[in-house]
Amino acid sequence: MYKWILLLFSPSFITTSFAQEKDTLSGNAAITVFTATKTERALSNIAVPVQIISQKTIQQAGSLRLSDILAEQTGLFMTTGFGTGVSMQGLNPDYTLILIDGEPLIGRTSGVLDLKRITVGNIKQIEIVRGPSSSLYGSEAMAGVINIITDKPRKNSLGVSSRYGSFNTADFNIKGSVRTNRINYQGFGNYYRTDGFSIRPNSRERSIAPIERFTQQHNIGYRLSDRTQLSLNIRHNIETIKNNITVINNGNSINSVGVEKNKDLNATLQLTHKINERFKNTTRLYGTQFNSTQELISDNGVPYLDAFKQQFARIDNQTDISFNEKLELNIGGGYIHETANSTRYDNSASIKTNRIGYAFLQSEWKASNKLTFIGGARYDHNELFAAAFSPKLALQYKINNRFSLKASIGRGFKAPDFRQLYLNFTNTAAGSYSVFGTVEAQKIINELNRLGQISSLEPSFYQLSNLQPEFSTGFNLGISFQNEQWQITTNLFRNNIENLIDSRLVAFKTGGAQIFSYLNVKNAFTQGIETDVKFRYNQYWSFSAGYQFLLTGDQSEINAINDGKVFTRDQNGFSRRLSRSEYVGLPNRSKHMANLKVQYDHQSYFANARAVYRSKWATLDTDGNGIYNTNDAFAQGFLQLNMATGKSFNNGLSIQTGIDNLLNYTDVINLPTLPGRIFYLTLSYNILNKNPK
Amino acid sequence: MNKMKQLFFVFGIAVSLVACTKEDTGGSNTVVETITVKDLPADTIIGITPGAPPTGGFPFGAGRYTFYSLETNKIIPASDSASNKWDLAFRGTTIATNSGNSGPGAGGAFVFVGLFNDLKTIPADSTFRIDNAPTAYAIPVGSNRAWYVYDGINQLLNPIPGRVLVIRTATGKFAKVEILNYYKGGVTPTATASETIKLRTQRFYTFRFSYQPNGTKTF
Numbered sequence: 001m002y003k004w005i006l007l008l009f010s011p012s013f014i015t016t017s018f019a020q021e022k023d024t025l026s027g028n029a030a031i032t033v034f035t036a037t038k039t040e041r042a043l044s045n046i047a048v049p050v051q052i053i054s055q056k057t058i059q060q061a062g063s064l065r066l067s068d069i070l071a072e073q074t075g076l077f078m079t080t081g082f083g084t085g086v087s088m089q090g091l092n093p094d095y096t097l098i099l100i101d102g103e104p105l106i107g108r109t110s111g112v113l114d115l116k117r118i119t120v121g122n123i124k125q126i127e128i129v130r131g132p133s134s135s136l137y138g139s140e141a142m143a144g145v146i147n148i149i150t151d152k153p154r155k156n157s158l159g160v161s162s163r164y165g166s167f168n169t170a171d172f173n174i175k176g177s178v179r180t181n182r183i184n185y186q187g188f189g190n191y192y193r194t195d196g197f198s199i200r201p202n203s204r205e206r207s208i209a210p211i212e213r214f215t216q217q218h219n220i221g222y223r224l225s226d227r228t229q230l231s232l233n234i235r236h237n238i239e240t241i242k243n244n245i246t247v248i249n250n251g252n253s254i255n256s257v258g259v260e261k262n263k264d265l266n267a268t269l270q271l272t273h274k275i276n277e278r279f280k281n282t283t284r285l286y287g288t289q290f291n292s293t294q295e296l297i298s299d300n301g302v303p304y305l306d307a308f309k310q311q312f313a314r315i316d317n318q319t320d321i322s323f324n325e326k327l328e329l330n331i332g333g334g335y336i337h338e339t340a341n342s343t344r345y346d347n348s349a350s351i352k353t354n355r356i357g358y359a360f361l362q363s364e365w366k367a368s369n370k371l372t373f374i375g376g377a378r379y380d381h382n383e384l385f386a387a388a389f390s391p392k393l394a395l396q397y398k399i400n401n402r403f404s405l406k407a408s409i410g411r412g413f414k415a416p417d418f419r420q421l422y423l424n425f426t427n428t429a430a431g432s433y434s435v436f437g438t439v440e441a442q443k444i445i446n447e448l449n450r451l452g453q454i455s456s457l458e459p460s461f462y463q464l465s466n467l468q469p470e471f472s473t474g475f476n477l478g479i480s481f482q483n484e485q486w487q488i489t490t491n492l493f494r495n496n497i498e499n500l501i502d503s504r505l506v507a508f509k510t511g512g513a514q515i516f517s518y519l520n521v522k523n524a525f526t527q528g529i530e531t532d533v534k535f536r537y538n539q540y541w542s543f544s545a546g547y548q549f550l551l552t553g554d555q556s557e558i559n560a561i562n563d564g565k566v567f568t569r570d571q572n573g574f575s576r577r578l579s580r581s582e583y584v585g586l587p588n589r590s591k592h593m594a595n596l597k598v599q600y601d602h603q604s605y606f607a608n609a610r611a612v613y614r615s616k617w618a619t620l621d622t623d624g625n626g627i628y629n630t631n632d633a634f635a636q637g638f639l640q641l642n643m644a645t646g647k648s649f650n651n652g653l654s655i656q657t658g659i660d661n662l663l664n665y666t667d668v669i670n671l672p673t674l675p676g677r678i679f680y681l682t683l684s685y686n687i688l689n690k691n692p693k
Numbered sequence: 694m695n696k697m698k699q700l701f702f703v704f705g706i707a708v709s710l711v712a713c714t715k716e717d718t719g720g721s722n723t724v725v726e727t728i729t730v731k732d733l734p735a736d737t738i739i740g741i742t743p744g745a746p747p748t749g750g751f752p753f754g755a756g757r758y759t760f761y762s763l764e765t766n767k768i769i770p771a772s773d774s775a776s777n778k779w780d781l782a783f784r785g786t787t788i789a790t791n792s793g794n795s796g797p798g799a800g801g802a803f804v805f806v807g808l809f810n811d812l813k814t815i816p817a818d819s820t821f822r823i824d825n826a827p828t829a830y831a832i833p834v835g836s837n838r839a840w841y842v843y844d845g846i847n848q849l850l851n852p853i854p855g856r857v858l859v860i861r862t863a864t865g866k867f868a869k870v871e872i873l874n875y876y877k878g879g880v881t882p883t884a885t886a887s888e889t890i891k892l893r894t895q896r897f898y899t900f901r902f903s904y905q906p907n908g909t910k911t912f
Contacts (some may be wrong), residue, residue: 433845455828508835566854567808573899575808575854575875620884623843624851633884669885 010375025173032104035127035147035376037362038136039320039330045395046135048408049476049491051532054125055151060599062644062658062680064163064171064192066148067115072595072612073128074546075530080587080673083114089130089493090526090589091143092551095414095472097133099147101233102401103268104140106312107290108417117264119215119241121161121173122188123150129531131493135376135392138358142412142472143495151218152186153177156485158688161654165680167208169194182223190215197675199666207672227274237264245296248520256304258296259618265289265554280320287313310418313557326366333359339559340418344425346440352422355383355413362405370398380413384421388413388469393684406478406491416467420501420518432513435503438467441517445507453510460504460519467569468520472497494527524586525551544597557627568623568631577604587621590614590637607645614638635670639663652686718776725903725912727809728766732877733898735759735783752892758782758789763860763868763904777863781870785896786850790831793824798863800824802831804839805857809901810828812857816912821861832858840872847884847905848891850875867905869912874899877899 018033031043033052036050043052053069063069070076085093094111097104098118108651133141158176163169171195177186186431192215196208214237221231241260266288274280294306336356341348362376377391385583392410398403416438424444434550436444442464450606478491507515517542528550536542558580566578592615596690599608620633641663646656657680664677696801725774736754760769760779769779777798782789791798799822805812822831836843841850876882879899882891903912 505837512835514836565806565855567853569873571852573879574901575856575871577808579853620844620847622849622851622881622884624853626837626842626853626856 005256013216019472021581024237033127034143035129038318047372047406049130049406049478051128058120058123059612060608060644062656063120065116066118066498068118069120072593072610074532075548075593077593077614078126082109082112084116088143089495090528090550091495095140095142097137097140097145099145100235100266102147102149103266103286106288106310106413107264107292117237117262118148119190119192121190122150122217124149124403129461130409132410132472132477134390134412136360136362138378138380139413139415146223152219155179156688159684159686161684163680163681163682166678167195167197184221186219187218197673199668212240216240229272231270233268246373252377254298256298258294260294263291266403277585278322282318284316285344306343307348310340313337330362345422346424352418356382372396376418382415385416385466386468402481402483404480407415408476410474412472412474413469415469418500434513435516438464438518441506445515455508455510457507458505461506462505463519464517465516467501470499470501485536490529490531492529495525497524500524522554523556524552526550540600540602542599547594549593550589552589553583553587558583566627568625568629578625578629583620584628584630585629587618590617605647610642613642635667636667640665654684656682725905727901727903729901731879731899733759733761733783735896736785738892738894754896758784758795759893762864763902778863780860787830787834788832789826790824790860792831795824795826796863799865800863801861803859804832805854805859807857808855809857809869812869813912815859815867849873849884849894851881866908867910870900870902870903872898872900
């Protein structure tokens with residue numbers, strides 16, 4: 001029996017090995033990227049800014065959740081509040097599309113998709129495309145796209161790994177794959193738990209509450225013929241968070257204990273058929289559901305239930321036609337059916353629906369050996385709001401075999417979400433303010449007005465109308481250099497964002513309670529430069545460094561400052577005019593972000609040190625002028641230092657240990673989810689493969 | 694008889710001990726003093742109403758206005774509330790003028806957006822609003838409406854810079870007022886200060902004003 005199993009799982013793949021996997025420098029040509037063009041492409045042939053994070057990088061950083069590894073990348077920073085989100089090119093987390101194997105994840109809270117819901121245990125590589133990509137992906141791809149490609153090993157494998165660290169944080173992975181002539185299967189399971197922690201002394205509420213997560217993913221591929229492949233992918237994620245919440249209501253604290261449960265289910269059925277060498281057709285059926293409930297019982301015994309359920313179903317067909325070696329065409333379209341219901345809408349039983357039909361086209365033309373053009377566009381027709389047209393144009397020019405130039409311009413959009421349309425929420429715990437989605441707002445306020453419960457209607461009320469999608473236009477211009485030892489990329493970017501949706505005070509109730517709703521009221525821009533440098537000193541030592549310079553703002557705010565219409569206070573508390581140089585733009589953005597990594601690699605041994613730096617960022621408008629400026633409150637800049645080292649043995653065993661936040665930096669107010677120094681130890685065992693070479 | 698006027702008879706003595714500083718605006722022929730008033734109490738928090746929310750548990754003061762005369766730069770006893778002796782009355786974030794149904798005076802006000810020192814002459818076409826308590830005051834009550842913005846997340850109140858309250862006094866003279874701070878000592882607590890500190894130190898006005906006694910609209 002044992003021998004049979006060994007035969008079935010012939011030796012090969014290693015789950016958590018530290019084996020050499022060339023992902024840098026000379027190995028680059030071998031790396032393929034899917035996300036940038038929705039087709040498999042060599043990384044060196046991509047005309048838009050793309051970054052790849054390899055499995056090896058993720059493992060050697062000791063990352064557990066997606067946010068852990070993204071936090072160490074140039075130009076990305078993690079936001080807190082409504083989960084851990086990622087900000088790219090200075091845009092809010094709402095505007096970065098998160099995909100797993102090309103399919104979108106849903107279940108955002110206040111626009112934030114909590115990246116801690118995603119384990120990194122079965123990731124083959126993470127592909128990060130910067131700049132608007134709605135021409136291929138539709139809504140949400142305004143700042144860019146992060147696509148998680150899960151591992152599909154080519155050979156049979158079975159491995160386990162477990163990690164234990166500070167705050168009783170434990171993580172366990174099992175991963176295996178089976179390959180036969182026709183069938184291949186990959187299975188993955190992850191269990192994660194933590195006690196959480198509190199960096200606020202004497203606080204009942206924990207910065208990170210005790211959490212338990214269980215993720216499993218199964219992928220079965222069946223080769224119908226040499227040309228036809230069918231695959232089914234299922235992912236399930238359950239998260240249980242034990243919350244102790246304290247709400248302060250006019251000086252009284254109300255304590256509540258509760259349980260939050262978030263469940264993700266994703267299923268994809270994919271049929272790929274190669275009609276001939278020139279025609280390939282892919283049909284994908286994707287369904288996903290996010291189900292979130294939060295039950296709270298407070299001291300005074302009043303139970304509270306908050307429930308949100310979202311479903312997303314899509315059918316998508318894509319045809320890739322290669323006319324000749326110079327011209328390729330990708331054409332596709334699909335239909336999306338999306339629903340949501342929530343206790344925070346008018347009636348939790350009433351299901352809100354949106355239907356979207358879309359079509360896209362992309363063409364790649366190799367004008368010469370040096371010059372490649374990509375042009376594409378997508379049209380999204382929405383049932384609930386205005387249509388969106390998203391074109392994109394990109395080019396790559398290889399100056400010589402070392403220098404390459406990339407330029408792209410594209411449009412991105414984000415459709416208004418269900419919350420912005422249907423929210424019907426009154427916070428009785430904090431001042432009884434209400435927030436109504438735009439579909440509800442006029443209806444409800446007019447009714448309240450009729451009943452004499454409105455004391456005043458604000459100017460914004462009269463501007464309420466059907467929400468429009470938010471739009472961005474992104475410009476990227478990059479240059480890269482590469483030789484045997486060096487790899488340098490620099491990218492200049494500018495994003496003009498229009499029609500931003502923001503909440504506005506629309507009315508006062510007779511008791512003085514405020515009513516808010518959503519309007520397309522703001523514009524913003526982000527611009528800057530991102531640079532990455534990698535240097536391989538010799539076969540053992542390598543260094544990498546990244547830096548992003550970022551400026552953000554709102555042109556109408558700058559105009560108001562230039563017109564002398566914005567004021568702040570001097571040291572006596574007297575008003576004075578704000579000058580342009582004091583303007584800081586959007587809050588929570590750091591002007592400078594940098595990272596540095598030193599890596600030592602040996603056949604069976606590695607060690608690394610990684611530093612991540614963020615300069616100060618504005619947090620609160622304390623001078624009351626509604627504009628973030630140097631007179632407001634800032635979070636201090638900080639440096640986080642992480643280290644890890646590991647060794648693998650010939651018997652299939654690997655061991656890794658690390659320290660995160662070595663300098664023990666904490667900021668109770670602005671970085672509540674950053675614990676102090678933490679330690680961990682990981683053991684991995686490759687059951688089927690004793691020799692990871 | 695309206696509500697406000699009832700209040701004036703019922704409520705007792707306003708708080709004294711208000712510190713004042715004077716400065717010269719250094720003008721030429723019409724020198725108008727600019728006076729800074731510190732820590733004018735405006736129905737400061739004295740406790741929490743009994744019971745639990747939503748019916749109880751709210752911070753409350755005595756519900757009393759502090760009446761102030763810009764002409765004499767003094768707090769006026771509440772017993773004189775139904776007179777022309779006061780120009781402004783402060784209670785929490787509400788600033789009443791001696792006009793309309795708030796008092797018998799010829800008062801009024803409007804909000805000027807700009808700098809205190811830049812307002813040298815009240816434009817001739819300015820419209821002074823009068824009080825129609827409790828729904829509409831000459832100086833509108835509410836966050837981001839007239840002189841303050843309320844940060845609901847941190848439960849802090851900040852006067853908006855660049856807002857001047859242009860006042861017509863009870864006797865029909867003119868004054869300009871800039872609210873500088875809403876907390877004791879003229880210092881807004883930090884966002885992280887305890888709830889208790891935020892509650893106990895609020896409702897203390899620091900403001901500066903210029904009063905033109907000659908009846909003209911020029912400062």
